[in-house]
Amino acid sequence: MTLTAIIFAGILTYxxxxxxxxxxxxxxxxxxxxxxxxxVPSAVFPAIIFPGIFINDFGTFIxxxxxxxxxxxxxxxxxxxxxxxxxxxxxxxxxxxxxIFFVFS
Amino acid sequence: xxxxxxLFTRGMLDISPHMLSVIPFGIICGAIGVELGFHPYxxxxxxxxxxxxxxxxxFLQLLSGGASSLVAVxxxxxxxxxxxxxxxxxxxxxEKLSFIxxxxxxxxxxxxxxxxxxxxxxxxRSEEFLHYHLIGxxxxxxxxxxxxxxSGIVLGSFVPEELGLKFAIPLTFIAxxxxxxxxxxxxxVMITCGLSSLLFFDAPFKSYIIISPIIALxxxxxxxxxxx
Numbered sequence: 393m394t395l396t397a398i399i400f401a402g403i404l405t406y407x408x409x410x411x412x413x414x415x416x417x418x419x420x421x422x423x424x425x426x427x428x429x430x431x432v433p434s435a436v437f438p439a440i441i442f443p444g445i446f447i448n449d450f451g452t453f454i455x456x457x458x459x460x461x462x463x464x465x466x467x468x469x470x471x472x473x474x475x476x477x478x479x480x481x482x483x484x485x486x487x488x489x490x491x492i493f494f495v496f497s
Numbered sequence: 498x499x500x501x502x503x504l505f506t507r508g509m510l511d512i513s514p515h516m517l518s519v520i521p522f523g524i525i526c527g528a529i530g531v532e533l534g535f536h537p538y539x540x541x542x543x544x545x546x547x548x549x550x551x552x553x554x555x556f557l558q559l560l561s562g563g564a565s566s567l568v569a570v571x572x573x574x575x576x577x578x579x580x581x582x583x584x585x586x587x588x589x590x591x592e593k594l595s596f597i598x599x600x601x602x603x604x605x606x607x608x609x610x611x612x613x614x615x616x617x618x619x620x621x622r623s624e625e626f627l628h629y630h631l632i633g634x635x636x637x638x639x640x641x642x643x644x645x646x647x648s649g650i651v652l653g654s655f656v657p658e659e660l661g662l663k664f665a666i667p668l669t670f671i672a673x674x675x676x677x678x679x680x681x682x683x684x685x686v687m688i689t690c691g692l693s694s695l696l697f698f699d700a701p702f703k704s705y706i707i708i709s710p711i712i713a714l715x716x717x718x719x720x721x722x723x724x725x
Contacts, residue, residue, distance in 0.1 A: 394539055397566035401556060402546030404574035410603035412584025418592050421585065428718045432582045433612055434683040435713035437670040438691035439579075439706050440551075440608070443698055444667030451698070460664055467668050471675035477514035480672035481665055488664055 459496060463488030499621075501629045508633020511613040514672075518665030519550075519609070519638065520645045524656050525663060526554050527649020533561040537650045544646040548604070548639065551666075552576040553646075555703060568702070575702045582710060583611040590618045590627050602628060605635025612673045682720045689713045 445464045448454050467484030530540030543553045552573045559569040614631040656662055677683040693709035
């Protein structure tokens with residue numbers, strides 16, 4: 393039963409991956425659409441970033457002094473100047489841990 | 498001109514820093530599945546059949562919370578519908594491939610792989626075997642995801658919950674978009690998407706994850722019109 397649902401979910405997910413790659417040809421997308429598609433990373437990833445920072449596990453907004461906000465800011469600054477993915481993630485995590493283990497505890 | 502092997506390796510190298518967040522997240526996903534009371538084989542089957550991070554957790558949480566299978570399946574479909582946008586961007590670079598190859602390569606398109614390969618594609622349009630970069634990012638992600646979720650299933654949540662490692666996921670995506678903060682138009686699009694995602698967070702079926710990109714792309718289209 394659950395397996396059937398997983399298989400359907402898998403097929404659906406595969407279709408989301410495959411549809412535009414396999415069934416759309418270049419000519420079907422005009423220049424204007426292509427120009428807009430340039431923005432896809434900037435238009436999609438904040439929908440993962442913002443809730444990941446500002447909404448907690450229970451689906452409610454965090455307080456404005458939540459350590460995640462600080463961790464994210466540190467990650468943005470370190471990422472902007474270092475251009476290094478590992479540095480960005482580590483800086484964000486370490487500053488977050490510093491706050492939750494030493495300051496807020 | 499880079500060889501297929503060089504491009505594949507480059508793809509592996511480009512995505513590997515993201516494993517710092519993907520591996521702990523995978524372990525958490527596997528552990529949560531078992532904790533929610535699902536059979537370990539089913540939890541693992543998801544990593545193979547769905548292969549889609551957060552959507553796997555949502556699926557199990559919905560089912561264990563008493564939602565119908567239909568709701569769970571629909572939510573996975575909606576959460577993962579953002580791949581349609583990735584596909585639309587990538588289709589330009591994968592055009593020359595045979596239909597079968599397109600079908601195969603589609604299975605390994607993931608967020609971080611799309612982001613890193615798209616960056617590489619933009620700078621190296623003339624390469625003949627570009628798609629090997631995407632195969633490199635996708636396969637690295639696939640192998641790490643399988644190993645990470647399996648470890649979580651077998652060993653349970655050996656990653657201490659107090660570490661809050663789920664927070665590594667937004668950080669990984671910050672690392673992806675942070676250089677675009679130099680461009681005002683991108684900043685406007687990002688803020689539009691981010692604020693919309695908070696505004697529509699309670700929309701049914703987790704649809705904020707596709708509603709907010711659509712709003713942000715509309716804003717992007719408006720900005721393009723203003724620029725002219």
